[in-house]
Amino acid sequence: KKRLKDVNITGKRVLVRVDFNVPIDEQGNIEDDTRIRASLPTIEYLLDAKAKVILMSHLGRPKGRDSKYSLSPVAKRLSRYINKDVIMADDCIGPSVKALVEKMKEGDVLLLENLRFHKEEEENDEEFAKELASLGEIYVSDAFGTCHRKHASVYTVPKILKPAVMGFLLEKEISYFEKAMVNPQRPVVAILGGVKVSSKIGIIKNLLKRVDKIFVGGAMAFTFIKAMGYSVGNSIVEDGYIETAKDIMEVARKLGVKFYLPVDFLLGRELSNNTPTRLVPWQEIPQGWMGLDIGPVSIALLREIVSDAQTIIWNGPMGAFELDRFEDGTYETAKILANSSALTIAGGGDTDHAIHRAGVYNSIDFVSTGGGAFLELLEGNTLPCIEVLDNSEE
Ligand code: 3PG
Numbered sequence: 178k179k180r181l182k183d184v185n186i187t188g189k190r191v192l193v194r195v196d197f198n199v200p201i202d203e204q205g206n207i208e209d210d211t212r213i214r215a216s217l218p219t220i221e222y223l224l225d226a227k228a229k230v231i232l233m234s235h236l237g238r239p240k241g242r243d244s245k246y247s248l249s250p251v252a253k254r255l256s257r258y259i260n261k262d263v264i265m266a267d268d269c270i271g272p273s274v275k276a277l278v279e280k281m282k283e284g285d286v287l288l289l290e291n292l293r294f295h296k297e298e299e300e301n302d303e304e305f306a307k308e309l310a311s312l313g314e315i316y317v318s319d320a321f322g323t324c325h326r327k328h329a330s331v332y333t334v335p336k337i338l339k340p341a342v343m344g345f346l347l348e349k350e351i352s353y354f355e356k357a358m359v360n361p362q363r364p365v366v367a368i369l370g371g372v373k374v375s376s377k378i379g380i381i382k383n384l385l386k387r388v389d390k391i392f393v394g395g396a397m398a399f400t401f402i403k404a405m406g407y408s409v410g411n412s413i414v415e416d417g418y419i420e421t422a423k424d425i426m427e428v429a430r431k432l433g434v435k436f437y438l439p440v441d442f443l444l445g446r447e448l449s450n451n452t453p454t455r456l457v458p459w460q461e462i463p464q465g466w467m468g469l470d471i472g473p474v475s476i477a478l479l480r481e482i483v484s485d486a487q488t489i490i491w492n493g494p495m496g497a498f499e500l501d502r503f504e505d506g507t508y509e510t511a512k513i514l515a516n517s518s519a520l521t522i523a524g525g526g527d528t529d530h531a532i533h534r535a536g537v538y539n540s541i542d543f544v545s546t547g548g549g550a551f552l553e554l555l556e557g558n559t560l561p562c563i564e565v566l567d568n569s570e571e
Contacts, residue, residue, distance in 0.1 A: 179342045186226045192316050196322035201236070201237075220255075223317075231281075248289075271308075309334050317342055335562070365486065368392045443506070507535070
C-alpha cells in the first residue's frame with residue numbers, strides 16, 4: 178500500500194479518518210483514551226509538515242443527532258495532547274463545515290462532529306461520501322478499528338478522494354499482524370478465550386493453519402470438554418457445537434498442532450461475586466456448579482506452554498473477569514504475555530480492557546486498537562477499507 182510518507186502534504190487539506198470511538202461515561206468523561214493517543218503519530222506528522230488537518234470519526238451507535246454522542250470531549254482531550262486548539266465543527270458536512278474548512282490555516286486541526294449523526298454514514302451513501310470527500314485534497318485512513326465496516330467515510334470516501342493512503346497507526350497494526358501471523362518466528366502460541374465457540378470457529382480454524390500450539394480457555398473450553406465426553410455441570414456450553422468442537426480437535430491432531438484446554442477451574446454456583454466457590458480439576462465439575470475462571474494449575478500450564486514461544490497471540494478472556502472473584506485467570510494471562518520475551522500481540526475489545534486493568538499494557542509488544550477488525554484479521558479475512566486504499570505501484 179502507498180504510504181503517508183510518499184505524499185506531499187504541505188499546505189494541503191488532509192482528510193483523516195480516525196477511530197475516536199472511545200468509551201465516555203454519563204458525565205462526559207473519557208474512560209480510556211488509548212485510541213486518541215494511538216492516532217497522535219499521524220496527526221503530529223501532518224502538523225509538522227504544515228498540513229491542514231481535518232479529522233473525522235464516529236462515536237458509539239447513536240440513532241441520529243444526539244449530544245450524548247458528541248465528539249467534543251475528544252476534541253478537548255486531543256487538544257491537550259497536541260498542545261494546540263482543536264476546532265470542533267458542529268456537523269460533518271454542510272455549509273457551516275465548508276466555511277470552517279475554508280478558513281483553515283496551515284497547521285490547524287479541525288474535528289468534524291460524529292459521522293453517525295447522519296444515517297448515510299452507515300448506509301454507505303454515495304452523495305454523503307462525496308460531500309465528505311470534497312472537504313479534503315488528500316485522504317488518510319488511520320481508523321484501523323473501523324476498517325471492517327463498509328461505511329461511507331472509511332470505505333467510499335477513499336475511492337473518491339485521491340491519493341488515499343494509510344496513516345501510521347494502520348501501518349503499525351498491519352505490520353505487527355504480519356509479524357505474528359504471516360511470517361512469524363516459531364514456535365507460535367495462540368491463546369483464545371471468550372464465551373462462545375460459535376463466534377470463534379473461523380478464528381480457531383485459521384489459527385490451526387498458522388500456529389504451533391493453541392490454548393483454549395474461557396467458557397468456550399466447556400464445549401470442548403463436553404465434546405470429549407466429560408460432565409461440565411452447569412457451565413455454559415453450546416450443544417449445537419459439540420460436533421464442531423470434535424472436528425477442531427481432530428484437525429489439530431492431523432496438523433500436529435498441540436491443542437490445550439484448562440486443567441482446573443474455579444467454580445461458582447452462579448455468575449456473581451458473592452457466590453460460594455470451589456476449585457476442581459477439569460474432569461470433576463459437579464452438577465449445580467459452573468466454571469467461571471481457569472485455575473492456578475491451568476495458569477502454570479499456560480506458563481509452560483509459552484516458555485519456548487517466539488510469538489504469542491492472545492484474544493479473549495479466560496473467565497468472567499468482569500467479576501473480581503473470577504479475574505485472576507485473565508489477569509495472570511495478561512502478565513504471562515507481559516513477562517514473555519516472545520513477540521506478544523493481543524487484541525479484541527475485552528482483551529484490551531483486561532490488559533489495561535491488569536496494569537501491563539506497556540509490557541505487551543502490541544495491543545491492537547481494533548475489536549471486530551482485529552478478529553477479522555485473525556480469521557484470515559482482508560479488511561475492505563484497507564483494500565480500497567491506493568497501492569504503492571499506482
Ligand atoms: C469498534 O469500536 O470496534 C469500532 O469503532 C467500530 O464500531 P462499531 O462496532 O459500532 O461499528
